[in-house]
Amino acid sequence: MRQTFSLSWHVQLPVHAVVVAIWALTLVTPVQAGTQIAPTESPDIGAPIEPSPWPSSDMALDPIEPRPLQRFDPQDLDTTSELAALTRIADSPAVRAQLKSKRRPRSSAYLSAGNAAWTLGLIYLHGAGVPQDLSQAHLWFERALALGARQALAGMAWCAIEGCAGLPEPSKAEQWIRPLRAINRPLALYLQWLALDRLRPLHTATPDLQNNDLEPPLIAPELLISAARAGNIHALIELGLNAVAKQQPDKALKYFQQAAGDSAIAAANAAIVAQGEQPRNDPRSDASKVAAELLNQAQRFHRGSGVSVNYSEAIRLYRLADAKGSKEAGRMLALIYSRPLVGGNVDFSWFSQLSELDLTQSTPGLRIKTAPRQLQRERTPLIDLLPEKWRTRIY
Structure with missing residues (x-):
């Protein structure tokens, strides 16, 4: 039978419980004589729990700003470093000082800065490794031309046609196209045709519309043909698209194939036409x-x-x-x-x-939207001038 101790208030405890209690008392630090022990207040178990106070208006709280999700790409590190290197060359303090002066020395470092600015303009124009920024591209083209990079004439002409720094003004492109003929005649011919095409009035239907009026004729075709014969891929693509519109797939295929070696867009167009994606014969009256x-x-x-x-x-x-x-x-x-x-x-x-x-x-219904393969043009007439390593970084 378990042994118990009988206390004065008639509570019986097991022996092992009494031993544990005595051992615990020996661990308590002894209180020196004369020390007064303040009575402890037993907590009111039934008292409600007070909530933590809300921060006062004086407390500064840093707002949590959302951060966009970013996909890590090892190539981004190379892009950032290469962009920084080009910018250091094109926008160094020495270059800025020379631009402010009236003298325009033609040292190798000066021309290197012009080439770097030209490349930066092409990068921002196409969004290669960076978000596309036409106004920034225009600024770099201006810098490149001021530094003697004559190829930047093409950038200035395209910006006038497209409107990089404002509204499109194709009529002002001629001032840049004229000197460009001595640098890149095929591109100058195509840009001259493109400026004329942008200035042409919109072709609209008329009540006496005839079948041969459905597709407007090419404006200044001699310019486009001359540019194509000189090897401009954009002129070849344009002639191919015009041939498709005129239901001449064989001629279109030849134009696209001529440009396919230097243009993935032209190669894709050639594949579409070759596979019969475009109508060849129309039996309708x-x-x-x-x-x-x-x-x-x-x-x-x-x-x-x-x-x-x-x-x-x-x-x-x-x-x-x-x-x-x-x-x-x-x-x-x-x-x-x-x-x-x-x-x-x-x-x-x-x-x-x-x-x-x-x-x-006979019963109308919602049309089913499909995504057919479509013939395309290159993003800009200058894309083939962008270095290949940057073309692979276009967003």
Whole structure:
């Protein structure tokens, strides 16, 4: 039977519990004589727990700013260091001092700075290893030209055509293209043609539209042909695209193949044409072709596909297509005028909702958007001048 001690208040404890209690008392530090021990207040178990006070308005709290997710790419380290090296060459204190002076020495270091600035302009123009920045590209092209890098004339001409530092002004490109002919004649010819093409009025349909007027003729074709014969890949691609538009796939394939050795875009275009991605023969009558083209143009202005949305032009073209026998255009017109405004005018809000309808069937439905392989141009006419190692870094 377990042994217990009987205390005065009639509580019985086991022997081993008493031993443990005595041993614990021996560990307590002895209190010296005369020391007063302050009584301890036993906590009120039933008292509510006070919440921690909210920080006062005087406390400075650093905001947590979101950080964008970044994908580590070992190549980024090389890109950063190479960009820094080019910038040190093109924007050194000595270069800035020389630019402020009237003297323009043609030392090797000076010309190296010009070439570095030209490369930086191409890098920012195409977004090669950096976000694309047209205004920054324009600044570097100006610096390169001031430092004697004559090839930067091409950059200044393209920026005038495209509008790197403001609105496009193709008419001002000629001042840069003229001296460029002595440096790079094929590119100068193509840029001259491109400036003229950008200045041409927009080709729109007319009521007396004929089948041969569906595709506007090339402006100044002699310039484009001369540039292509001189080996400019962009002129060859443009001639190939024009041949496709004129239903001349064999001629288009030849143009694309001539440029394919120096252009991945031209090679891809050649593959598309060779595989029959573009229509070769159209058995429809001339009237049906005209109606189909008018319908296509109307849908472009209706949907804003490659052009600005223009509902008035779209309705006019739908009417022309309907007059030529297009059933889809007739169905679209019926839907457009099925919900007029109170005054009888067209409800353009309703018109906008109709843009994605498929009217090839008697019962309209939403069209299924597909992503067909499309013929393309190079990003800019200067991309082949960008060093190969930077072309692989284009975003």
